[in-house]
Amino acid sequence: MIPAMDLDFTEAEIHRYSRHILLPEVGGRGQAMLRGARVLVVGAGGLGSPVLLYLAAAGAGTIGLIDDDRVELSNLQRQIAHTTARIGEPKVLSAAKAARAINPEVRIETHQMRLSADNAQALIAAYDIVCDGTDNFDTRFLVADACVLTRRTLVSAAVLRFEGQLSVFKPHADPASPCYRCLFPEPPPPGVVPSCSEAGVLGAVTGVMGTLQATETVKEILGIGESLAGRLLIWDALASRFRTVRVPRNPRCALCGADPAITDLAHHASRDAPALACHPA
């Protein structure tokens, strides 16, 4: 139950969120749930930009943003939270400016660092839900492992060329839900799957997938609609075709199975997370 006090909105908030509050599935109670939510966005890039901007616009009360890169000219074709004038700035600070310009009511917590085996569990445990928009497999598996170990819902998106994928992983909350490793047990060998910097990506494809990721995050916060947990959404932009495939939980999964081999993040400690790829399959 939401305490009555949390349903108090200022007149400006009621105006700002009026199109949400009009929706029976959201309403004042849902808007209060969004205001109370703590979301961690991993990566302030092509996916993280629309995720951050839509969550800020939606009034997600506290948004953490982690990234250790600086804005480069080649980012601007798709990473819409950044601007030409902010080239050279840390991405988390640039993106936070964009989010605060849209909605100064939300709190943006910037973490200008690389997610590592040392900091991942403490950082992720400080949030309710995690949006992964990273561009390399090492960080992607680190986020996935840390989310299972800390029992946090993971909304994970990936893009490459003209394709995108999206799913929700919450085995702690739904016995039928797989974790990321149920779907992808191990990272592919280096060099097998090209990165966006090697193979390219259409900018708007990252925008669509990041926007879908923000939508699924809002659904998970509010508990509305049909969760994408247990399904993988695949979009082929060239064919203009969306499809959804079932992804079952693996009872022998090394991470979320009955007898897990992975019980901490020690196996990530020696990796230096090179930016190899941005696509899980």
Ligand SMILES: [Zn+2]
């Ligand atoms: Zn699993």
